Amino acid sequence: MSLPQQFSSFGNKLGSETGIEQLMTDLGEAMSGAKDVLMLGGGNPAHISAMNTVWRKRMQEILDTGAPFDNMLANYDTPKGRPAFISAITHFLKNKYGWNISEENIAITAGSQSAFFALFNMLAGKFDDGSNKHILLPVAPEYIGYADQGISPCLFRSVRPIVSETRVNEFKYSIDFKTLSINKDTAAIAISRPTNPSGNVITDDEVSQLSALTKKAGIPLIIDNAYGAPFPNIIFTPAKLIWDEHIVLSISLSKLGLPGTRTGIIIANKEIARRISAISAIIGLANNNIGQEITWPLVGDGTLEKLCAEHVTGFYLDKAKFAVQTLKAAMPAHVPYALHKCEGSMFLWLWLKELPITS
Numbered sequence: 186m187s188l189p190q191q192f193s194s195f196g197n198k199l200g201s202e203t204g205i206e207q208l209m210t211d212l213g214e215a216m217s218g219a220k221d222v223l224m225l226g227g228g229n230p231a232h233i234s235a236m237n238t239v240w241r242k243r244m245q246e247i248l249d250t251g252a253p254f255d256n257m258l259a260n261y262d263t264p265k266g267r268p269a270f271i272s273a274i275t276h277f278l279k280n281k282y283g284w285n286i287s288e289e290n291i292a293i294t295a296g297s298q299s300a301f302f303a304l305f306n307m308l309a310g311k312f313d314d315g316s317n318k319h320i321l322l323p324v325a326p327e328y329i330g331y332a333d334q335g336i337s338p339c340l341f342r343s344v345r346p347i348v349s350e351t352r353v354n355e356f357k358y359s360i361d362f363k364t365l366s367i368n369k370d371t372a373a374i375a376i377s378r379p380t381n382p383s384g385n386v387i388t389d390d391e392v393s394q395l396s397a398l399t400k401k402a403g404i405p406l407i408i409d410n411a412y413g414a415p416f417p418n419i420i421f422t423p424a425k426l427i428w429d430e431h432i433v434l435s436i437s438l439s440k441l442g443l444p445g446t447r448t449g450i451i452i453a454n455k456e457i458a459r460r461i462s463a464i465s466a467i468i469g470l471a472n473n474n475i476g477q478e479i480t481w482p483l484v485g486d487g488t489l490e491k492l493c494a495e496h497v498t499g500f501y502l503d504k505a506k507f508a509v510q511t512l513k514a515a516m517p518a519h520v521p522y523a524l525h526k527c528e529g530s531m532f533l534w535l536w537l538k539e540l541p542i543t544s
């Protein structure tokens with residue numbers, strides 16, 4: 186039998202070489218030690234020894250108690266996630282932020298990346314009435330991992346930000362609300378906060394304005410909080426975390442040190458949460474449960490939040506300060522450059538003004 190020579194539109198679009206696939210292949214090869222390279226790219230979190238000690242201790246407890254270990258490896262979870270973890274996260278978020286949520290507002294996914302695939306394609310793309318809707322990105326550049334997720338072509342529309350010089354050799358992006366327009370084909374607005382790759386954190390005022398605009402238009406506001414508070418808390422500027430019925434908030438266990446467990450957490454209105462779980466069942470039956478089993482006792486009582494504040498935030502802030510100082514010292518005075526204000530995430534965004542080539 187010969188292999189198919191042709192693939193469907195879905196097969197061609199998602200099966201061709203994409204930015205995120207190249208990035209993850211480079212990153213995986215660098216981390217696996219297959220090549221002698223220095224790991225400088227991508228969003229693989231650091232191995233922070235205080236955090237690794239916590240994971241090892243929890244793994245030992247799980248092994249020592251026996252039943253949780255057998256249950257973790259030998260049972261499928263529900264597509265929605267692990268009940269003990271969902272209950273812990275609901276309890277924690279309700280207590281901390283006073284949000285009116287229940288377990289039905291939570292959907293666990295195989296990393297937040299999978300959640301975005303489900304969300305973008307369930308909200309935007311081709312509709313039964315023939316219309317085509319898009320996801321509006323209010324600030325570009327945005328996370329490269331979104332770019333190829335659309336099953337339909339042209340899933341995203343992005344808007345140029347306002348660029349303000351914050352001090353010498355430093356700038357910040359902000360949303361240009363004058364040009365940001367929601368039209369009848371806008372399915373949702375999405376933003377990562379802190380933003381990968383710029384390290385930007387849009388202000389509380391910008392979030393309130395986005396929330397008001399989307400609420401008025403009756404569309405979701407998707408906030409990707411992969412680097413934000415309460416965990417991993419790789420955020421260096423005050424930022425309020427909000428949730429409402431029209432807000433879809435995404436949290437991840439990756440950047441606090443558990444990317445291999447592939448655990449994303451979505452807090453959304455009940456219908457969206459239910460649909461995400463329905464898609465998880467079709468694509469993968471159930472999610473990986475190891476990260477959920479390791480962290481559930483630490484989530485509920487606030488320990489995970491404290492661990493991140495104590496060991497994760499400062500770790501990345503120190504690295505960022507060191508990188509900025511090193512760059513400043515090394516840059517010749519005649520080279521015009523600016524760095525995006527470093528407000529969070531694990532990236533620095535360098536603008537080489539007047540560079541005669543593209544990026």
Ligand code: PLP
Pocket residue numbers: 228295296297298299328330377380381409411436437438439444447448449
């Ligand atoms: N969102 C942002 C902004 C990211 O940088 C990443 C990963 O780098 C993700 C989402 C996806 O992370 P994960 O699927 O590991 O939760």
